[in-house]
Amino acid sequence: AQSVAQPEDQVNVAEGNPLTVKCTYSVSGNPYLFWYVQYPNRGLQFLLKYITGDNLVKGSYGFEAEFNKSQTSFHLKKPSALVSDSALYFCAVRDRNNFNKFYFGSGTKLNVKP
Amino acid sequence: GAVVSQHPSRVICKSGTSVKIECRSLDFQATTMFWYRQFPKQSLMLMATSNEGSKATYEQGVEKDKFLINHASLTLSTLTVTSAHPEDSSFYICSALAGGVYEQYFGPGTRLTVT
Numbered sequence: 001a002q003s004v005a006q007p008e009d010q011v012n013v014a015e016g017n018p019l020t021v022k023c024t025y026s027v028s029g030n031p032y033l034f035w036y037v038q039y040p041n042r043g044l045q046f047l048l049k050y051i052t053g054d055n056l057v058k059g060s061y062g063f064e065a066e067f068n069k070s071q072t073s074f075h076l077k078k079p080s081a082l083v084s085d086s087a088l089y090f091c092a093v094r095d096r097n098n099f100n101k102f103y104f105g106s107g108t109k110l111n112v113k114p
Numbered sequence: 115g116a117v118v119s120q121h122p123s124r125v126i127c128k129s130g131t132s133v134k135i136e137c138r139s140l141d142f143q144a145t146t147m148f149w150y151r152q153f154p155k156q157s158l159m160l161m162a163t164s165n166e167g168s169k170a171t172y173e174q175g176v177e178k179d180k181f182l183i184n185h186a187s188l189t190l191s192t193l194t195v196t197s198a199h200p201e202d203s204s205f206y207i208c209s210a211l212a213g214g215v216y217e218q219y220f221g222p223g224t225r226l227t228v229t
Contacts, residue, residue: 034217043120043207043220051216088156094216100146100163102218107156 002027004093006105013081014113021076021108023091032094033074035065037087038107044090050074061085081112116142118210120221127198127228135193135224137208143188144210148218149181152205164191198228 003026013019025031032051036044048059055067065076074091089108095101117140127133137147149161162178164170164185172178180202182194191210195202205225209218 032216036220041205041223041225043118043222044209046217046219049217090158100165100211102148102160104158104160107158109156 002093002095002101002103004091004103004105006089006091006108008108009106010109010111012111012113015083016080019078019081019085019110019112021089021091021110023074023076023105025072025074025091025093025103027093027095027103029096030069031074032096033065033067034092034094034102035059035063035074035076036090036092037061038090039087047076047089081110083112083114086110086112116210116212116215116219118144118208118219118221120208120224122224123222124225125227127226129199129228130197132194132196133198133226135195135206135208135226137191137193137210137221139189139210139212139219142210142212142215144191145188145213146211147185147191148209148211149183149191149193150207150209152207152223158207161193195226198226200228202226203228 005024034049035047038044050067058064091105093103119138121136150158161176162170162172166185166188170183185191207223209220
């Protein structure tokens with residue numbers, strides 16, 4: 001079965017430090033992978049995606065993610081965290097065999113402290 | 115970027131009444147729209163998938179007679195919560211897919227409170 005796991009409910013990091021939000025997936029075939037961010041009482045905003053090609057993808061607000069096929073991971077990273085990055089982050093995978101099927105992780109709350 | 119709107123952003127209704135939430139894709143045609151419910155502990159639950167002009171596909175455990183979804187055009191989908199009860203209070207989010215685009219675009223969400 002297809003699934004996405006975000007093993008950390010919460011990640012705490014100091015402003016200026018690098019941050020990583022983890023995501024692993026289980027899908028058949030090659031995945032389409034996404035990261036979204038959600039601020040309080042708002043919908044999800046698209047950050048970045050991996051479709052094919054270079055394993056390191058760059059997205060909005062200085063975020064990047066690395067697709068690792070052998071580890072079936074797609075961790076979100078940023079070299080230097082900002083307090084304004086504090087939000088809820090969701091990893092998602094789209095089923096290549098059923099284009100209307102998306103699977104979302106449970107979300108990770110990122111807290112960046114000044 | 116693609117913009118999806120939702121209306122209303124917040125609604126309070128009495129138990130037993132019905133509430134309609136609209137989801138619009140403002141600058142693109144949405145081949146598919148999705149409705150999610152988000153629970154307080156953050157997880158998203160997919161309620162249904164709808165394609166323009168056809169019946170919505172509901173996820174297991176979602177009552178289709180209670181959560182009526184209509185996708186009347188390529189830019190509008192509506193979710194009607196019928197005979198609402200306090201346990202239906204939640205944050206409802208829609209999203210839309212455009213043809214040839216890989217990612218979903220989400221609306222800003224609707225906070226429903228049933229008293």
